[in-house]
Every structure is written in structure tokens, then in C-alpha cells.
Amino acid sequence: MATNISFPCAIIFFFNVFFFINSSHAMPSFNVQRYGARGDGRTDATKSFLTAWSLACGSRARAMVYVPRGTYLVKNLVFWGPCKNIITFKNDGTLVAPANYWDIGNSGYWILFAKVNRISVYGGTIDARGAGYWSCRKKGSHCPQGARSISFSWCNNVLLSGLTSFNSQNMHVTVHHSSNVRIQNIRIRAPSGSPNTDGIHIQSSSGVTISGGTIATGDDCIALSQGSRNVWIERVNCGPGHGISIGSLGDYANEEGVQNVTVTSSVFTKTQNGVRIKTWARPSRGFVNNVVFRNLIMNNVGNPVIIDQNYCPNGNGCPRQSSGVKISGVTFANIKGTSTTPIAMKLDCSGSSHCTGLRLQDIKLTYMRRSSASYCRNAHGRASGVMVPRNCM
Ligand SMILES: *[C@@H]1O[C@H](CO)[C@@H](O)[C@H](O)[C@H]1NC(C)=O
Numbered sequence: 001m002a003t004n005i006s007f008p009c010a011i012i013f014f015f016n017v018f019f020f021i022n023s024s025h026a027m028p029s030f031n032v033q034r035y036g037a038r039g040d041g042r043t044d045a046t047k048s049f050l051t052a053w054s055l056a057c058g059s060r061a062r063a064m065v066y067v068p069r070g071t072y073l074v075k076n077l078v079f080w081g082p083c084k085n086i087i088t089f090k091n092d093g094t095l096v097a098p099a100n101y102w103d104i105g106n107s108g109y110w111i112l113f114a115k116v117n118r119i120s121v122y123g124g125t126i127d128a129r130g131a132g133y134w135s136c137r138k139k140g141s142h143c144p145q146g147a148r149s150i151s152f153s154w155c156n157n158v159l160l161s162g163l164t165s166f167n168s169q170n171m172h173v174t175v176h177h178s179s180n181v182r183i184q185n186i187r188i189r190a191p192s193g194s195p196n197t198d199g200i201h202i203q204s205s206s207g208v209t210i211s212g213g214t215i216a217t218g219d220d221c222i223a224l225s226q227g228s229r230n231v232w233i234e235r236v237n238c239g240p241g242h243g244i245s246i247g248s249l250g251d252y253a254n255e256e257g258v259q260n261v262t263v264t265s266s267v268f269t270k271t272q273n274g275v276r277i278k279t280w281a282r283p284s285r286g287f288v289n290n291v292v293f294r295n296l297i298m299n300n301v302g303n304p305v306i307i308d309q310n311y312c313p314n315g316n317g318c319p320r321q322s323s324g325v326k327i328s329g330v331t332f333a334n335i336k337g338t339s340t341t342p343i344a345m346k347l348d349c350s351g352s353s354h355c356t357g358l359r360l361q362d363i364k365l366t367y368m369r370r371s372s373a374s375y376c377r378n379a380h381g382r383a384s385g386v387m388v389p390r391n392c393m
Contacts, residue, residue, distance in 0.1 A: 027088070029064040030056045032072070039070015039093055046075045057083035057116075067091040067124060073098060076107050076147070081116030081155070091124025097147075097169075101133035105144030105169055112151045113158075120159040126150060130167040134194050134218075146170035146196070152178050161185060171198040172217065178205045186213040192240035194218030199241065202228045204256060210236065217241045221271070225249070226286060227256030236266040243273035243301070246288055248311050250279040250325045255286035267297045274304035274335070277327060278311035279350070282319035287326040298337030304365050305332050305345040307355060307379070322352040333361040344372030345389050347379035354378040364388045 030052040033039070037048035049065075049072070056063035062085045071094045079089075095111070097104050104110045110128055113119060128149045136143040149168035152158050158181040165172045165188045172188045175181050183200065190197040199215035202208055204227035214237045215221040221238035224231055224246045238244060244266070246258050268274045275293040279286070298304040307327060312318035327349060344365035349355035358381030365372050365388060376392035383391035 027062050027064055028059055029066045031066045031068065033068055037072055039068065039072055041071035041073055041096060043073060044075065045072040046077060049074055049077055053079045056087055057081060060084050062086045064088040064090055067093045069093050071096055075103055076109065077111045078109070079113045079116065081114065083116060086118040087116065089119065089121040091122065094125040094127060097128045099129065101136065101169060102144055104128070104147045105133055108145055108147060109151050110147040110149050112153065113155055115154045117155065118157045119155065120161065121163065123162040125164040125166065127166040128168045130169040130190065130194065130197065133169040137195050148174050151176070152181060154178065156180055158182065166190065167194070168197050170196055171201045173200045175200070175205050175208055176203045180207040181205065183210045184212050188215045188217055190217045192218055198223050201225065202231065206230050213237070215241060220245045223247070224258055224261060226251070226258065228258045229260055231261045233263045234265045237269070238266065239269035239271045241271050243268060243271045243276050245273065245276040245278055246291065247278035248280060249286045249288065250282055250284040250323050253284055255284050257287035257289070259290050261291045263293045263296070265295045267299065268301050269299040272302045273306055274298045274301045275332070276303065276306045276308065277330070278308045279323045279325040280312070280319055281310045281323045282321045284324040286324070289329045291330045292333070293335065294331065294333040296335045298335065298339065298365060300338050300340050302340050303346060304337065304339050305335060305363070307347045307349060309348055309350040323350040324353060325350065326353040327355040329357040330355070331359040331361070332363060336364045339365050339367045339372050342367050342373050343375050345374040347376045347393070349378035351378055354380055356380045358393065360387060360391060361385045
């Protein structure tokens with residue numbers, strides 16, 4: 001009996017091994033070192049990366065760009081699609097930007113995937129070495145516009161898995177004009193004082209999932225700007241940073257809305273904000289609806305729950321009008337922890353288009369071991385369950 005059972009198992013086992021080897025041989029792999037890249041951290045490897053990309057992208061079969069271990073100095077890399085087949089970009093190394101921030105800072109993008117469909121980017125570290133650029137900005141000297149570290153624009157069916165990104169000049173990861181994008185287990189790190197170093201910035205994109213990640217930065221951990229639709233964010237550790245934000249919105253009168261967003265099972269530590277919706281106080285056709293923030297822990301967060309329709313950082317260039325962005329159907333549920341300011345919940349909505357359909361459920365936020373306070377203006381909805389601070393709607 002024993003042999004009758006184990007014999008078919010052995011056949012299945014060998015078939016699996018056979019197919020695994022066979023399928024990995026079937027995928028041509030374009031190793032950047034074959035095209036001259038040296039992992040010495042000094043030799044400019046930009047051309048080698050672009051050569052490997054164009055060969056992989058032109059391959060009729062599924063193809064891989066492979067970056068072996070090592071440190072590769074690269075300037076602006078634009079990986080253009082569309083490609084002939086599915087691409088895997090596997091990075092076992094570290095990409096570093098040149099020490100002189102002008103080398104990448106003028107184009108707006110350091111590493112850009114454009115018009116690529118069906119791509120998986122696995123692993124690796126990218127380090128834009130942004131510190132010199134930030135100090136240029138802080139001194140108010142003449143600086144380039146600054147580069148985003150890794151961007152996906154006009155891409156569909158993207159997986160970005162296991163990336164580590166350090167010290168971007170500008171935003172770390174952007175997803176613009178794209179759909180069906182999964183970002184998993186990302187690690188992002190920049191100092192808390194680094195300007196405009198958003199962790200992940202999404203705009204005009206639909207079907208974006210961010211699951212698992214640790215984001216420490218000087219601006220929003222994740223920002224969902226105009227036209228972000230069907231977004232799911234879970235298991236993110238945010239801090240330091242400015243929290244997870246929808247906005248800023250109302251930049252333009254004619255703006256796409258934000259809808260169907262869920263942020264869940266995440267932890268905020270020493271962030272300026274927790275979950276936030278921010279709009280400038282000026283006319284706009286933008287809107288926010290169908291948003292759920294739930295199962296969140298706040299550890300010493302400045303503004304754990306905040307809707308700010310008079311957004312104007314540093315009091316510079318405030319429009320001082322009334323925000324036209326209509327906010328409706330927003331739920332805050334099961335949000336617990338500590339606030340570092342007395343007003344742990346601020347719902348400051350527009351006088352010309354009030355917030356409607358807000359739902360608060362089981363909120364417990366303390367300030368210096370006592371109850372925190374809440375502030376509401378033009379906010380309408382209902383509350384249930386534990387409410388600390390009290391419901392002010
Ligand atoms: C809302 O977004 C989720 C992904 O987060 C998606 O699965 C769902 O289908 C979307 N709902 C609608 C009505 O589009």
C-alpha cells in the first residue's frame with residue numbers, strides 16, 4: 001500500500017521540478033552586467049540599464065531585467081513601454097543617484113516606468129541621496145525642481161514588491177494615470193525634516209492596493225491626490241511623517257474626485273497627522289466620497305482624525321475663500337490611541353459645501369492620559385459606540 005501512495009507523489013514531485021526549471025529557462029533574462037554595468041558604486045551604469053530594458057521590452061517572450069548584487073550608480077532612467085510581453089524587473093542590488101543633485105534633479109523623475117503594461121518589479125534598494133538637495137531647498141538657493149525616486153505613469157497591471165527606498169529628493173514613489181497597481185511590503189525612509197518627501201503619491205489612478213509597509217518620511221506617508229479611485233491600503237506603519245492623507249485637493253477648479261478608498265489595520269507613530277482629508281479653501285468641482293478609515297492605532301499623533309478644508313501649510317498663499325470640494329460618506333471606525341494635541345478630532349468642513357454622511361464609530365483618543373477634545377464645523381453625520389472625544393456633530 002505504501003508504495004502505491006508514494007509512487008504517484010514522487011511523479012508529481014518530479015513533474016513540478018521539471019516544470020519549474022523549464023519555465024525559468026523559458027524566460028530570457030537580461031542581466032545589466034552583461035551590458036557593462038559594474039556594481040562598484042562609481043561607474044555610471046545608466047546606459048547598461050537602458051540597454052537591458054530595451055532588449056527585455058522588445059522580447060516576444062516574457063522577459064526579465066536582472067540586477068545582480070552590487071551598488072550601481074545611475075542617472076535618470078526612463079523605461080518606456082509598451083513592451084511586447086510581460087516584464088519582470090528583479091533587483092538584487094542597490095541603485096544610487098550621483099552625489100551632485102543637479103545630475104538627476106532637473107527632469108522631475110529619477111526612475112520612471114512609462115506606458116508599461118504588465119510589469120513586476122521585485123526587491124532591491126534605491127537611494128537618491130537627497131540630503132544635499134534638501135539643504136539647497138532649505139537655504140532657499142537656486143535648486144532644480146527635484147526628482148521623484150520611482151514612478152509609474154500610464155502603466156497598467158503593476159506589481160511593486162519588496163522595494164526599499166531611501167532619501168528621495170522629492171516624492172519616493174508615484175503612481176499617476178495608472179490602473180491595477182499593487183504595492184507590497186515597501187520600506188521607505190527619509191528624515192522627518194526632509195521637505196516634500198511623500199512616501200507614496202497617487203493621482204488619476206484606479207485600483208491601487210498598498211499592503212504591508214513601513215514608511216518614515218518628512219511629508220505624507222501616503223497621499224491620495226485628485227482622481228484616486230478604488231484604493232485599498234492595509235498594514236502600513238507610518239511615522240515619522242505627516243500621516244495618510246487624501247489631498248491636498250482643490251488645487252484647480254476642474255479637478256477629478258477621490259472615491260472608494262479604504263485605509264485599514266495601520267499604525268501611526270509620532271506623525272503630524274493620522275488620517276486626514278485636506279482641501280484648499282477655494283472653488284473647485286472636486287469631491288471626496290465613499291471613504292473608510294478603520295482599525296487604526298495612533299501613538300502620539302498630532303492630529304489623529306482631521307478633515308481640514310482650510311488647508312494652508314505655513315500660512316503661505318492661503319486662498320481664504322470657501323472650499324468647493326464636497327466631502328460625503330466618510331467613516332472613521334475603531335481608531336484608538338494617543339494624541340499630542342488636545343483636539344484629537346477636527347472636522348473643519350467647507351461653509352459652502354458642508355460635509356455630509358460622516359460616520360464615527362468606536363473612537364478612543366486620549367491626550368495626556370485624559371479625554372481629548374473635538375472640533376466640528378459644517379460637519380453632519382452620526383456617531384455610535386465609544387466616543388472619546390465626544391461627538392461634536
Ligand atoms: C472599491 O475598491 C475596491 C478596491 O479597493 C474594489 O475591490 C471595489 O470593487 C471597488 N468598488 C466599486 C464600487 O468600484
